[in-house]
Amino acid sequence: MKTESREQLQSWLRDTLPQQTPTNPRYWFPLTLPTYGVDEISEAIECMVDFQTSMGQRTRQFEQAFANYVGAADAVMVNSGSSADLLLAYQLINPLNPRLQPGDEVLVPVVTWPTQVWSVAMAGLKVQLVDVDPTTLNVDLDDLRRRIGPRTKCFFAVHLMGNPCAMDAVRKLCNEYGLLLIEDCCEALGAQHDGQHVGTFGLGGSYSFFFSHHMTTMEGGMVTCVDQHHADQLRVLRAHGWSRGLQNQATGAAEIDSRYLFVNWGFNLRPTELQAAFGLHQLAKLDAMNARRRQLAARFEDYVAQRPALATPSVPAAGTSSPFALPVMLSGDLAHRRGELTDYLEQQGIETRPVVAGNLARQPAAAILGDLDPTAYRGADEIHQRGFYLGLNPAFDDVLFGRMLDTLDAAIDHVSSTTHVRTAA
Ligand SMILES: Cc1ncc(COP(=O)(O)O)c(C=O)c1O
Known part of the structure; x- marks a missing residue:
């Protein structure tokens, strides 16, 4: 979009958007209110005007900025926090690099958003629900230890309502029993333990950018990961099992056109470029919010x-x-x-x-x-x-x-x- 057109668009948005944050017609103290404005909307419109609506450069830029923010090696954007949970769970049983076998058990706190639990069950793993401590809303560490059995292989933590779990104790217990650790941080972007962001303690973390969350991309989510190889695996799972957009380019048999090279199974959980446009501006405002x-x-x-x-x-x-x-x-x-x-x-x-x-x-x-x-x-x-x-x-x-x-x-x-x-x- 031409600079002049962008300025006109932004000026029109400034005149058109309400001067004050819109209120909720039913509640004067609602659960949430919009936190986006001229910057997010104009850049999303720009994506449409430039016909760059499907996942592209802005998404990659947002992934890198997000990974830097939380201190992860890389991050992979998806279309919701639930999709981020699904990717974390499917990464455990990735057919090309399975860490867990069907029927292995994953411990999940019993008070959480249900898609965290469904993602594990959908991946063919056995959910072992763990009690929570009502004084923290987070996992009850004694019950966690009690429920570990011979087939328990992973703990899928959740940091509820933005309250971080006691990650020193969680990590110690996972190390003691050889459990993989993944984290649902959908309600906890910005929470830390001992100066380290949640979502960076184990194999990966999920985040949600739904309207009411710490930052919004309308709908949207992110998965953090420990290295490039892991990020590429998640990218393949995110989009059809396709090799497109990998950091380390995959190679296939000579007779296969590299533009349509499929290297694994996969979903389509891609975000749109409009969501990433929102994300870039919201991330810049996150600390203040x-x-x-x-x-x-x-x-x-x-x-x-x-x-x-x-x-x-x-x-x-x-x-x-x-x-x-x-x-x-x-x-x-x-x-x-x-x-x-x-x-x-x-x-x-x-x-x-x-x-x-x-x-x-x-x-x-x-x-x-x-x-x-x-x-x-x-x-x-x-x-x-x-x-x-x-x-x-x-x-x-x-x-x-x-x-x-x-x-x-x-x-x-x-x-x-x-x-x-x-x-x-
Ligand atoms: C703890 C937790 N996990 C996962 C999700 C799913 O996120 P989304 O609504 O973006 O699918 C939510 C949503 O609020 C959540 O609170």
Whole structure:
């Protein structure tokens, strides 16, 4: 696109886009708000105007910038965080370099976004769900150790709500039992343990750029990896099993046209160039957006510290969280009154959610995983019954945030002053 046209486009976007962050019509304190603007939109339009919409140079540039940001050897962009999880799982059983055999077990925390779990099951591996610690929302290390059996080969960690797992202990345990480590960082971009970004502790990490996440490409995801060889394997799995775009060019039999050289099986999980255009601009804004998230989350923690019936997750000593949302655990008089509290908040215009799927073993789809005893996950049940979260977004201003805290106080007063009718569990 000509410089002059770009300037005209950007000027038109500046006039056309709302001056203030658009609000959500239903909630004045929503889960999320848009964080993109003129830069992202104009570059995405530029991709279309230049007829460069399918994965290309911008995607590669974004992959490299992202890998640099988190300190990984390389990164491979995909069309969602779920696709990133799928690639991590399929990389374990890559037919050309299988690390695991069908039926080998992978440990996955029972409180997570379900596609982390499905990706393992879809790859023909056995999911062994592990309980979580309700005080951190992350894996319960004792239960992790307990569930390791002769066929356990891998731990697929998740850093929930931006809270990093205690990676020193996780790594020690994986080394002790010879387990591979992969990480779901879809809710934790920017979180670190001992100064090291999550997603760089094992074979690879997955990230999501869905609208509400730390940065957005509308839909999108990324996988980090340990070396170029690994990155190339992921690129082949990402796109049809095709050799196109590999850093180390594959060679085939002489009679095969190298433009259509297929070297493995694969999916089509490619992002568009428009998503990468978004990603480049969002990555440049990430530190500022995360700093604002941290500031608001710290204010929330101060508030919660004064209210004995509320708790926020504790962060490991060497950890730095990258708050994704504002998770809360209820206790004392409010322990069994989550529904009443969140109903009140919703009626008042504050959006709420449970802590993702809660105890996943209680979800109908868990039947896919075989015979599971949902009562075997006591920590997860605590979160299932007593946990919820509120939104967090860098565009929330201090006044809006203060109003949310006042309304939360009103909700607590309202619930505390009404009689609790105990319903059957
Ligand atoms: C922990 C976790 N893993 C995976 C995903 C999947 O990401 P996506 O929505 O981009 O597919 C999410 C989505 O929110 C998530 O929270």
